Amino acid sequence: MHSLRGQLIRGLLIVVTPLWLLTSTLMVLHARRQVYELYDxxxxIFAQQLYSTLPSLVQRQGGPQLRDDNVPHQAIALWTPQGRTLLTDSEGVLLEFHNTGTGFHTVTTGKGEEWRVYYLIGPEGxxxxxxxLEERWETIVGLMVTQSLLWLLLLPFALGAVWWAVRRGLRPLAALRDTLQQRQPDDPTPLSRYVPSELLPLIDSMNGLIDRVAGTLQRERQFTASAAHELRSPLAALRVQAELLTLLDExxxxxxxxxxxxxxxxxxSHLVDQLLALSRLEQQQDLPRQPLDWAQLAAQACQQVADYSSVRGSHLRHQVSGSPLPAGQALLLSLLLRNLLDNAVRYSPPGAEVLLEVxxxxxxxxxxxxxxxxxYLDQVGQRFFRPPGQSQSGSGLxxxxxxxxxxxxxxxLAxxxxxxxGLSVELRPD
Incomplete structure (x- = not known):
C-alpha cells in the first residue's frame, strides 16, 4: 500500500497538471488575441497616417519612390486609385494592389512567409x-516563456507548500496513532472526538470497538475467575472422596x-459443558437462519427433559399457537427451551406442573x-448466581x-x- 501522504500529493498532481495545461492553452489564446489587437x-493607425500623404505623393511626378528605412518584418505600399505604385519599401514590393474593400487579409509569399496585410482604400488611393506573422508569434512565445519561467521558479515553493499542508493535515492521524500505541487493551476510555469532521466516523467506530473489546476482556476475566471458583468446589469434593476410597475397607x-x-x-462435567457452551455463544455475532417449526422445537425440548421430569414426578405440557420468530438457529433455540424447562423442573418441588407456551x-x-x-430477582441470570437455600445441584449458567x-x-428475556x-420466564421479540 502506498502512503496516504504520497497518494494525496499524487492526486493533487494528477488534478493540477490537466488544469495547468488547460490554463496554459487559454493563456496562449488570450495572449494571441491581445497581440493581434495591439498590432492590428x-x-x-499607420495606414491612416500614410493615407493622409496620398494627395502630396500624387502631385509629384516620376516613378514610384522606394523607402530605404524599411523596418524588418514590416512592409508598406501606396497606390493611386488606378493602381500605380506611389511608395513602397523592399518588403512592400511583394504586396499586390487591392481595391475591393478596406480590411485585413492574410497573404502568403513565394518564400512561404505569411503576412497580415491591412488595406485602407479611399478616393485618394x-x-x-x-x-x-512570425513577428507576432515571437511576441506571443516570449510572453509565454516569461510566464513559464515564473511558474518554474515558483514550482519548488509550491510543492513545498503542498507537502507542508498535507503533512499538517495528516497530523491528527499521527496523534491518533500515538494515542492508540499508549493505550492498554482493557482501557474503556473513549477516544476524543475533538478531531476533523472527516475522522469522526472513524473515531466513533473505534470507540465502539474499544468499548466492545474492553467489555469482552472484563467479562472474560470475570468468567475465568468465576469458573475457577465454581470448579474448585467439585474438584475439592472429588479429592476428599478419592481419599476416603483409599481409607475405607467396608x-x-x-x-x-x-x-x-x-x-x-x-x-x-456438566459445569464444563455449560462453560464451553457459553464461551462459544459469547464469540458468535451473527447466525445463519432457517425457517423454524416451533411445534417440533417445543416437542423436542419437552422430550429431552422428560426423563428427568419423570424422576421428579413433574408434569410437562406445551402449547404452540403461533410463531414468535419466523427464522433462526434451531439448534440454539432448542438449547434455550431445554435450559428453561430443566430449570423449571429442577427448582420446583416434585410433582410440579411446568407449562411451555409459544x-x-x-x-x-x-x-x-x-x-x-x-x-434475589434482580440477581437471577448473573453468571454462577444461585439463590441461597437451593438443594438441587447446578452451575448458575x-x-x-x-x-x-x-x-x-x-x-x-424477563x-x-x-x-x-411459581415463576414465569418470558421471551419477547424486540
Whole structure:
C-alpha cells in the first residue's frame, strides 16, 4: 500500500497538471488575441497616417519612390486609385494592389512567409500596411516563456507548500496513532472526538470497538475467575472422596464414596459443558437462519427433559399457537427451551406442573413452584448466581446461556413471580 501522504500529493498532481495545461492553452489564446489587437490597431493607425500623404505623393511626378528605412518584418505600399505604385519599401514590393474593400487579409509569399496585410482604400488611393506573422508569434512565445519561467521558479515553493499542508493535515492521524500505541487493551476510555469532521466516523467506530473489546476482556476475566471458583468446589469434593476410597475397607462404604465421586464427576462435567457452551455463544455475532417449526422445537425440548421430569414426578405440557420468530438457529433455540424447562423442573418441588407456551407474541415457561425471593430477582441470570437455600445441584449458567441465545435472535428475556405461585420466564421479540 502506498502512503496516504504520497497518494494525496499524487492526486493533487494528477488534478493540477490537466488544469495547468488547460490554463496554459487559454493563456496562449488570450495572449494571441491581445497581440493581434495591439498590432492590428497599430497597422490601422499607420495606414491612416500614410493615407493622409496620398494627395502630396500624387502631385509629384516620376516613378514610384522606394523607402530605404524599411523596418524588418514590416512592409508598406501606396497606390493611386488606378493602381500605380506611389511608395513602397523592399518588403512592400511583394504586396499586390487591392481595391475591393478596406480590411485585413492574410497573404502568403513565394518564400512561404505569411503576412497580415491591412488595406485602407479611399478616393485618394490605396494603402497597404503589412506585418509578418512570425513577428507576432515571437511576441506571443516570449510572453509565454516569461510566464513559464515564473511558474518554474515558483514550482519548488509550491510543492513545498503542498507537502507542508498535507503533512499538517495528516497530523491528527499521527496523534491518533500515538494515542492508540499508549493505550492498554482493557482501557474503556473513549477516544476524543475533538478531531476533523472527516475522522469522526472513524473515531466513533473505534470507540465502539474499544468499548466492545474492553467489555469482552472484563467479562472474560470475570468468567475465568468465576469458573475457577465454581470448579474448585467439585474438584475439592472429588479429592476428599478419592481419599476416603483409599481409607475405607467396608464394601458398602466404599460403594457410597464411589457414588459420590461419580456425582462429583457428573457435576464437574456438566459445569464444563455449560462453560464451553457459553464461551462459544459469547464469540458468535451473527447466525445463519432457517425457517423454524416451533411445534417440533417445543416437542423436542419437552422430550429431552422428560426423563428427568419423570424422576421428579413433574408434569410437562406445551402449547404452540403461533410463531414468535419466523427464522433462526434451531439448534440454539432448542438449547434455550431445554435450559428453561430443566430449570423449571429442577427448582420446583416434585410433582410440579411446568407449562411451555409459544404464541406469536412470546415464549413463556411457567411453573407452580415456590418462585424466587423478591430480593434475589434482580440477581437471577448473573453468571454462577444461585439463590441461597437451593438443594438441587447446578452451575448458575443456565439463564446466562438463555440470555445470550435470546440476544442473538433479537429476543428480550424477563422473569417474574406469578400471583398464583411459581415463576414465569418470558421471551419477547424486540
Amino acid at each position: 490597431g497599430q497597422q490601422q 490605396s494603402v497597404a500596411v503589412a506585418q509578418e 464394601p458398602a462404604a466404599r460403594n457410597a464414596a464411589a457414588g459420590k465421586v461419580m456425582q462429583g464427576v457428573d457435576r464437574a 404464541t406469536p407474541q412470546l415464549i413463556r415457561v411457567s411453573d407452580n413452584g415456590p418462585g424466587i425471593a423478591a430480593e 443456565g439463564l446466562s446461556i438463555v440470555r445470550r441465545i435470546a440476544e442473538l435472535h433479537g429476543l428480550t 422473569w417474574h413471580n406469578r400471583a398464583e405461585g
